[in-house]
Amino acid sequence: MTQSSAATKAGTKYPKYTKYLDKAGRPIVAVTGIGVITSLGVGKSDNWAKLAGGVSGVRRISRFPSDGLKTTIAATVDAVYQDSMAPAELSQRIALLAGEEAIAQSGIGSKGHFPGPLCLAPPPLELEWPSRFKMAEMAAANGEAGYPDLLRIARDYGAKFGAFRFGIIGERLAEHFGTEGSPISLNTACASGATAIQLGLEAIRRGECEAVLAIGADGSVTPEALVRFSLLSALSTQNEPPQQASKPFSKNRDGFVMAEGAGALVLESLAHARARGARVLGIIEGCGEKSDSFHRTRSSPDGKPIIACMRNALADASVSPDAVDYINAHGTSTPENDKTEHFGVATVFGERAARIPISSNKSMIGHTLTAAGAVEAAFTLLTLEHQRLPPTINYNVPDPAIPLDVVPNVARDARVFRAISNSFGFGGQNVCVVMTREPA
Amino acid sequence: MSERREVWITGVGLITCLGEGLDATWDFFARGAPPPYDDQSFAPYIVHALPPMSFDKQIPKKGDQRQMEMWQRVGVYAAGLALGDAGLAGKPDLLDHTDMIVAAIGGERDIPVDTAILAGVRAAEKPGAFLNERLMNDLRPTLFLAQLPNLLAGNISLVHGVVGSSRTFLGEESAGVDAVRVAQARVAAGQSEVTLVGGASHGTRWDHLLDFELGGALLKGKFAPVWDRGPEGGIAYGTLGAFLVLESPDHAGARGARPRARLAAVTSDRNKRQQGDIEKSLERQWQVIAAQIDGSHAAVISGATGLEPATSAERRALKKFGLPVRGSGTYIGHGIEAQFPANLAIGTMVLEHGKLFAPAGSGDGGKDPEPLNQIVVTGVGTWRGEGLGLIERSN
Numbered sequence: 148m149t150q151s152s153a154a155t156k157a158g159t160k161y162p163k164y165t166k167y168l169d170k171a172g173r174p175i176v177a178v179t180g181i182g183v184i185t186s187l188g189v190g191k192s193d194n195w196a197k198l199a200g201g202v203s204g205v206r207r208i209s210r211f212p213s214d215g216l217k218t219t220i221a222a223t224v225d226a227v228y229q230d231s232m233a234p235a236e237l238s239q240r241i242a243l244l245a246g247e248e249a250i251a252q253s254g255i256g257s258k259g260h261f262p263g264p265l266c267l268a269p270p271p272l273e274l275e276w277p278s279r280f281k282m283a284e285m286a287a288a289n290g291e292a293g294y295p296d297l298l299r300i301a302r303d304y305g306a307k308f309g310a311f312r313f314g315i316i317g318e319r320l321a322e323h324f325g326t327e328g329s330p331i332s333l334n335t336a337c338a339s340g341a342t343a344i345q346l347g348l349e350a351i352r353r354g355e356c357e358a359v360l361a362i363g364a365d366g367s368v369t370p371e372a373l374v375r376f377s378l379l380s381a382l383s384t385q386n387e388p389p390q391q392a393s394k395p396f397s398k399n400r401d402g403f404v405m406a407e408g409a410g411a412l413v414l415e416s417l418a419h420a421r422a423r424g425a426r427v428l429g430i431i432e433g434c435g436e437k438s439d440s441f442h443r444t445r446s447s448p449d450g451k452p453i454i455a456c457m458r459n460a461l462a463d464a465s466v467s468p469d470a471v472d473y474i475n476a477h478g479t480s481t482p483e484n485d486k487t488e489h490f491g492v493a494t495v496f497g498e499r500a501a502r503i504p505i506s507s508n509k510s511m512i513g514h515t516l517t518a519a520g521a522v523e524a525a526f527t528l529l530t531l532e533h534q535r536l537p538p539t540i541n542y543n544v545p546d547p548a549i550p551l552d553v554v555p556n557v558a559r560d561a562r563v564f565r566a567i568s569n570s571f572g573f574g575g576q577n578v579c580v581v582m583t584r585e586p587a
Numbered sequence: 588m589s590e591r592r593e594v595w596i597t598g599v600g601l602i603t604c605l606g607e608g609l610d611a612t613w614d615f616f617a618r619g620a621p622p623p624y625d626d627q628s629f630a631p632y633i634v635h636a637l638p639p640m641s642f643d644k645q646i647p648k649k650g651d652q653r654q655m656e657m658w659q660r661v662g663v664y665a666a667g668l669a670l671g672d673a674g675l676a677g678k679p680d681l682l683d684h685t686d687m688i689v690a691a692i693g694g695e696r697d698i699p700v701d702t703a704i705l706a707g708v709r710a711a712e713k714p715g716a717f718l719n720e721r722l723m724n725d726l727r728p729t730l731f732l733a734q735l736p737n738l739l740a741g742n743i744s745l746v747h748g749v750v751g752s753s754r755t756f757l758g759e760e761s762a763g764v765d766a767v768r769v770a771q772a773r774v775a776a777g778q779s780e781v782t783l784v785g786g787a788s789h790g791t792r793w794d795h796l797l798d799f800e801l802g803g804a805l806l807k808g809k810f811a812p813v814w815d816r817g818p819e820g821g822i823a824y825g826t827l828g829a830f831l832v833l834e835s836p837d838h839a840g841a842r843g844a845r846p847r848a849r850l851a852a853v854t855s856d857r858n859k860r861q862q863g864d865i866e867k868s869l870e871r872q873w874q875v876i877a878a879q880i881d882g883s884h885a886a887v888i889s890g891a892t893g894l895e896p897a898t899s900a901e902r903r904a905l906k907k908f909g910l911p912v913r914g915s916g917t918y919i920g921h922g923i924e925a926q927f928p929a930n931l932a933i934g935t936m937v938l939e940h941g942k943l944f945a946p947a948g949s950g951d952g953g954k955d956p957e958p959l960n961q962i963v964v965t966g967v968g969t970w971r972g973e974g975l976g977l978i979e980r981s982n
Binding site: 148149150151152211212213214215216217269271272273274276279280283291292293294295297298301302304305306310311312313314317318321322328329330331332333334335336342346349350352353355370371374375376377378379436437438439440441442443444452572573574575576 | 632654687691692693694698701702704705706708713714715716718719720722723726727728731732735736737738740741742744745748749750751752753754755756757758759761762764765768769771772773775776778793794796797798800801802803852853854855856857859868871872875876970971972974
């Protein structure tokens with residue numbers, strides 16, 4: 148189906164049913180399917196049991212030699228990874244599995260047809276070293292191979308082993324799921340998964356479609372990816388024991404743990420979901436974003452963009468900070484993020500900040516990078532469903548400068564109607580998603 | 588929300604091998620000069636390089652320039668031109684709510700480091716450990732940021748202060764089409780008042796050439812217009828940057844800004860790319876906008892890449908539509924994600940001058956409509972995705 152910017156008018160399909168419109172008169176957007184894969188397991192029941200149980204998925208890297216690396220741990224999706232899978236293949240595989248789980252739960256569409264577009268947050272792909280090594284061998288059996296030599300054999304190599312393309316995962320998933328129109332692949336660094344949800348929310352609100360498949364997936368733990376984050380001093384180097392390396396909001400936090408995972412949501416106009424009798428798992432009430440012009444890798448120390456991002460999200464959802472019961476933190480476990488996030492939360496929520504529970508899934512699943520926003524939105528929806536707050540584990544040395552209720556170490560039951568999930572990315576791209584159990 | 592608004596193009600920034608800005612681009616066409624391609628530097632591949640230039644005007648801090656790879660510099664420069672053209676540059680109160688969608692590539696390599704690793708690994712006792720050691724020691728920390736796709740947008744925020752929002756779309760030509768489609772739809776629906784949208788490409792690098800030659804996409808040997816590159820065809824990779832400022836009439840009016848053109852519609856789609864699929868896709872999309880087109884006063888700026896079979900398929904579809912056609916890729920090369928925004932910029936230029944540039948190659952043709960009121964821009968990807976954009980004279 149052709150997608151056009153000159154779409155049907157939003158909200159006109161169900162004009163009489165104002166209960167399906169939000170306070171701003173836009174279609175309410177429901178979640179009717181959730182799929183998730185992390186280092187903790189495949190599927191949401193396994194993931195939720197371990198997340199609520201405070202289990203860490205961080206382990207020693209076994210996929211490649213870690214000689215000479217400062218960081219030798221990661222939270223990889225070993226249950227899905229098979230020998231020598233490149234990041235493009237692994238990311239596609241976990242995106243597909245998460246998408247299938249979400250669609251099966253939703254019951255939307257039919258086999259091979261999803262009635263709406265795909266919004267995908269894949270990792271930024273690159274040609275990988277194993278491919279370069281193979282090409283160099285092919286290009287120069289005995290001599291040395293430079294890039295012009297690789298180019299000489301590239302056409303034959305590509306024909307044999309497949310070409311390298313940025314849009315490949317989105318294209319294959321669109322074909323597999325039968326989504327409509329041009330699949331969007333996007334990147335806003337560590338906020339990508341949340342941006343996928345936001346793009347879907349906006350498309351449904353514009354009336355372009357009734358449903359969107361939003362997926363974030365990242366399966367890119369490779370030596371070079373690890374080295375790059377290492378060179379930016381972003382990763383924890385507390386390799387022993389691996390399970391204790393990710394310790395958001397702790398005084399001794401020293402960086403994030405690189406991770407893999409995928410999160411998928413079926414987004415659907417509430418009217419469409421109700422009309423087909425679908426079970427509504429939650430509502431995406433609003434999204435907010437704000438970019439930062441301070442630095443390429445660091446958040447503005449005044450917290451302004453993060454504060455504006457959360458406020459924009461609450462304004463988009465037409466709710467006040469008082470109406471938020473839980474915060475799913477970005478909480479990377481880097482010294483800087485957690486400090487700035489605390490400052491932002493303290494500013495937006497005022498004196499309530501110290502009392503609102505805020506926990507970081509990354510303490511258990513690490514930082515799933517481009518998938519994080521989608522994976523953590525999925526976990527936030529499960530938090531709403533189970534009325535139980537997943538903990539921030541490894542919280543043994545509280546940082547006195549961050550006086551927050553981080554749900555330390557053990558999950559707890561709570562009444563949670565509305566939650567927000569934060570995602571802040573390199574390059575100053577920040578997104579916040581507001582979710583509720585059911586329409587307010 | 589139910590009222591759709593007009594979407595104005597209030598700023599255009601373009602930099603290609605033809606020069607900087609729409610005036611220089613028009614002057615080039617007016618001179619009737621041949622396409623400026625380079626078949627020597629990356630022989631046997633043909634590329635379109637930028638003329639020698641300084642980035643200081645738009646990126647005054649050398650430190651910022653050092654933190655970027657060439658594609659980011661080109662993009663940040665073109666974005667600055669567009670913001671300046673729209674009258675937004677240096678106005679923090681406006682830039683604070685200016686949204687941004689960038690279609691990006693990224694993935695630049697440190698070629699000497701890669702080459703040394705490829706040479707050294709053959710003698711290494713433990714190849715895995717050797718790779719780790721070389722990467723830890725030889726990779727520049729800043730390269731990561733200079734090649735991350737979302738850091739073009741990040742650098743535009745840093746250098747020009749665009750901080751309303753920032754999204755980056757990936758995935759070759761379609762990323763450029765969908766970036767503009769979503770930006771247009773958001774402004775039309777009241778989700779944004781003003782959006783900077785565009786992209787940049789850098790064709791004069793061995794690593795990017797490698798990525799596209801893996802798909803058998805590069806033009807080799809002898810230069811020819813996009814329509815006439817033989818049975819397999821090929822792209823002449825271009826370095827270019829193109830950005831547009833899209834704005835609601837209310838927002839533009841309140842600050843006294845005038846439209847250069849209206850962006851009336853953008854469509855996109857995908858298919859399996861089996862025989863006949865491209866024609867069908869373009870025909871379906873044409874039907875979506877057909878009612879808005881006045882055929883006797885419209886022309887096509889084609890984004891045909893030169894790669895077959897897509898280029899011939901587009902040509903067959905365009906023949907049915909019956910409008911005059913000009914393929915810009917013959918002149919500016921193929922800038923992948925940035926090509927669709929670049930052709931919208933060229934379309935805006937053509938509308939302002941009221942006439943087309945001279946035809947080049949067997950797929951170009953048709954006389955200048957009198958007057959010329961509308962331009963349809965095509966974006967047919969080398970391996971996936973098709974799109975159309977409709978721009979209109981604003982007066």
